Amino acid sequence: MIEVKDLHKAFGAVKAVDGVSFTARDGEITGLLGPNGAGKTTTLRMLYTLMKPDRGQVLVDGVDAATDALTVRRHQGVLPDARGLYKRLTARENIDYFAHLQGLPDDEVRSRREALIEALDMADIADRRTEGFSQGQRVKTAIARALVHDPRNVILDEPTNGLDVMATRALRQFMLKLKAEGRCVLFSSHIMQEVAALCDRIVVIAHGRVVADETPDALRAQTGEANLEEAFVKLIGTDEGLAA
Amino acid sequence: MNKMETHPLRRSRAFLTVFLKEVRENLRDRRTLISAFLTGPLLTPLLFTMLISFTVNRELDKAEQPLKVPVIGAQYAPNLVGALKAGGVLPQPALANPEQAVRDQQADLVLRISAGYPKAWRKGEPVQVELIYDSSQRDSGTSVDRVTKLVENYSRQQGAMRLVARGLSPALASPVMVAKRDQATAQSRAVLMFNMLPYLFVLTIFIGGMYLAIDLTAGERERQSLEPLFANPVPRWKVFLGKLAAICAFSTASLVICLVAFSVVGRFIPTDKLGMEVHLGPSFALHVLLLQLPLIVLLGALQSLVAAFAKSYREAQTYLSLLMMVPILPSIFLMVMPIKPQHWMYAVPLLGQHLGILDLVRGEGVGAIPLALCLAGTSLAALVAALVTMQLYRSERLAISG
Numbered sequence: 012m013i014e015v016k017d018l019h020k021a022f023g024a025v026k027a028v029d030g031v032s033f034t035a036r037d038g039e040i041t042g043l044l045g046p047n048g049a050g051k052t053t054t055l056r057m058l059y060t061l062m063k064p065d066r067g068q069v070l071v072d073g074v075d076a077a078t079d080a081l082t083v084r085r086h087q088g089v090l091p092d093a094r095g096l097y098k099r100l101t102a103r104e105n106i107d108y109f110a111h112l113q114g115l116p117d118d119e120v121r122s123r124r125e126a127l128i129e130a131l132d133m134a135d136i137a138d139r140r141t142e143g144f145s146q147g148q149r150v151k152t153a154i155a156r157a158l159v160h161d162p163r164n165v166i167l168d169e170p171t172n173g174l175d176v177m178a179t180r181a182l183r184q185f186m187l188k189l190k191a192e193g194r195c196v197l198f199s200s201h202i203m204q205e206v207a208a209l210c211d212r213i214v215v216i217a218h219g220r221v222v223a224d225e226t227p228d229a230l231r232a233q234t235g236e237a238n239l240e241e242a243f244v245k246l247i248g249t250d251e252g253l254a255a
Numbered sequence: 256m257n258k259m260e261t262h263p264l265r266r267s268r269a270f271l272t273v274f275l276k277e278v279r280e281n282l283r284d285r286r287t288l289i290s291a292f293l294t295g296p297l298l299t300p301l302l303f304t305m306l307i308s309f310t311v312n313r314e315l316d317k318a319e320q321p322l323k324v325p326v327i328g329a330q331y332a333p334n335l336v337g338a339l340k341a342g343g344v345l346p347q348p349a350l351a352n353p354e355q356a357v358r359d360q361q362a363d364l365v366l367r368i369s370a371g372y373p374k375a376w377r378k379g380e381p382v383q384v385e386l387i388y389d390s391s392q393r394d395s396g397t398s399v400d401r402v403t404k405l406v407e408n409y410s411r412q413q414g415a416m417r418l419v420a421r422g423l424s425p426a427l428a429s430p431v432m433v434a435k436r437d438q439a440t441a442q443s444r445a446v447l448m449f450n451m452l453p454y455l456f457v458l459t460i461f462i463g464g465m466y467l468a469i470d471l472t473a474g475e476r477e478r479q480s481l482e483p484l485f486a487n488p489v490p491r492w493k494v495f496l497g498k499l500a501a502i503c504a505f506s507t508a509s510l511v512i513c514l515v516a517f518s519v520v521g522r523f524i525p526t527d528k529l530g531m532e533v534h535l536g537p538s539f540a541l542h543v544l545l546l547q548l549p550l551i552v553l554l555g556a557l558q559s560l561v562a563a564f565a566k567s568y569r570e571a572q573t574y575l576s577l578l579m580m581v582p583i584l585p586s587i588f589l590m591v592m593p594i595k596p597q598h599w600m601y602a603v604p605l606l607g608q609h610l611g612i613l614d615l616v617r618g619e620g621v622g623a624i625p626l627a628l629c630l631a632g633t634s635l636a637a638l639v640a641a642l643v644t645m646q647l648y649r650s651e652r653l654a655i656s657g
Contacts, residue, residue: 059486062651084488095480099283100276111272112487153483 012037012195013058013164018067020053027053028064029219035197035212037163040190042206043199045216046247051199052092054216055168058197059089071164085113088162090170094153098142102133102152105141106159113160120159127155131185147178154185165189167198171205183209207239217247269489273497277471278504287466291505295462296513299455304520311525321345322398327353328368332376335368335384335409342405353387363398364388379417449616450586453609456510456543457582460551461558463509464502465575468558471498473571481654491648495559499641502555510547514540539615546611546621549633553604556640563647585609601625602632 013035020028028050035041043051056062058069060080069076071083096105103124110120128137131151136144141152150170158165167186171179186209189196200206206213207227215223215230223230223246227239234242281287325347329336336346346366350356353365367385375382384406388399415425475481485491521535561578565571585606601607607629611621621629647653 061482061485061654081488081490084486087486089483089486091482091486093479093482095475095478095483097276097280097480098478099280104276104279108272108276109483109487112269112484112489114268114488156483157486 277501464506
């Protein structure tokens with residue numbers, strides 16, 4: 012479970028995140044929805060302790076990120092906005108590197124790695140160097156790498172960005188599988204269909220603030236719009252930056 | 256989820272994991288391999304040996320070979336010309352415009368004997384012969400010295416004969432004599448030529464680690480892999496130390512290859528012709544390696560520091576090329592201010608290694624105190640540089656690529 016309480020982060024005069032609070036529960040998929048530049052990535056970066064909030068608190072499975080960042084990182088699997096793989100290493104070696112950094116013993120490294128390669132259907136590319144991978148192959152490798160230590164909490168920053176239809180569908184199935192395994196899945200997106208199709212809970216962010224935190228149904232009811240797209244536009248106050 | 260706590264060994268492996276991964280990844284990069292293991296360490300010994308052999312052989316050739324000198328007015332002083340011939344000078348036909356010929360490098364030097372020579376000679380008056388040359392040309396130096404010496408010898412000889420003819424002792428004309436007693440041993444003469452050796456070693460270390468230093472900081476950020484890396488439960492300073500160790504491994508390997516190459520090609524340096532003795536064997540190599548070890552860490556940390564400041568791979572490359580100029584400073588410093596090495600100088604990074612290597616070339620070996628000072632001083636600097644870079648690694652800006 013990830014609890015976020017009143018996060019603030021400013022870069023100079025720009026308030027990127029200006030009081031964000033929400034809770035992402037185990038066994039649920041929580042969607043962080045907002046237009047480009049709304050503060051989604053900055054919020055997530057504070058969750059996985061890459062950045063320190065100016066104010067506010069992040070609790071992961073009850074552990075404070077400010078005081079015990081290493082434990083928080085052990086409890087999370089993160090697909091950051093930056094997916095960078097090591098292109099001179101094969102997909103397997105990329106996964107192994109992170110498994111070793113997570114401190115898994117060798118037998119566990121092997122079993123977890125192979126399980127993920129099968130679950131993500133990437134056996135055919137596992138022993139190829141990642142240089143020249145397609146966007147979809149890269150995301151798969153990055154996800155396998157992020158989840159190799161079997162984390163309870165999974166954070167995905169715009170996971171379907173740049174994927175084709177088939178890869179997007181496969182990824183959605185995979186996220187539902189993570190949810191079924193009882194994990195806490197938190198992902199960001201600016202695509203409302205995706206959020207609507209997957210999420211148990213939607214947190215809408217605009218201008219660094221949370222403007223709604225509801226189930227998809229409640230969101231429709233709250234805004235009085237039967238169509239989710241209309242509901243979002245109403246919440247955000249503008250249709251700028253939203254993709255259909 | 257709580258498996259983590261049941262494996263106490265987990266934390267200590269992070270350093271090794273990062274180190275091994277960086278080494279493995281960079282062993283697969285052809286450009287890094289070529290610059291660290293081929294061009295960097297091998298080019299300098301080859302160039303150095305060729306340069307020295309060339310210089311030595313040329314100087315020797317000049318001293319032995321007959322020297323062709325155009326002589327103007329040779330007919331006025333047949334005896335002088337005869338003395339020059341005896342000294343190995345081959346008089347050439349006169350030139351119309353000797354000044355122009357020298358400037359155009361058609362002749363190294365020209366000797367001019369004036370028409371008044373026979374008359375003045377018979378009267379016993381001093382006569383003048385002119386040597387026309389261009390000292391801005393390196394080549395002329397040896398030849399000018401040689402001809403000057405021959406003319407002076409002839410002059411002294413004739414002067415002595417005149418004195419004897421007048422019943423005086425020639426010793427009267429030279430109340431004070433200079434006797435040169437050169438204290439340089441064969442090895443200490445070698446030092447002059449080997450002055451740039453320390454810089455070559457530093458350069459090798461620098462080039463050996465450079466591509467890694469760029470790749471592991473600026474490169475990793477540019478490829479956006481630093482952010483996922485820092486999401487792992489490993490303190491950033493451990494990641495940095497693993498990377499630093501990988502840089503040091505490559506630059507050390509580079510230096511070792513360079514030293515081995517030197518001990519092989521060093522045999523072809525014709526030092527015996529100059530009466531020099533230079534030991535570039537295993538003992539020299541091991542001592543140089545020992546002296547350079549802390550410097551390897553210092554340079555690796557500095558390279559990482561500079562590369563971490565850069566926004567991109569290319570920017571890091573530019574900065575590091577500038578940083579490469581820094582190690583040449585001690586060499587220049589010692590060249591313009593040839594001072595006696597004091598103990599404290601050994602504690603200064605780069606300068607200490609420079610002096611130490613020159614001691615080794617001189618065949619004296621490095622004393623215990625200078626050696627200790629050199630290792631301690633540079634180690635301290637390496638520690639400071641590593642701590643500063645660690646601090647930089649903690650900044651939020653470092654990981655963000657976008």
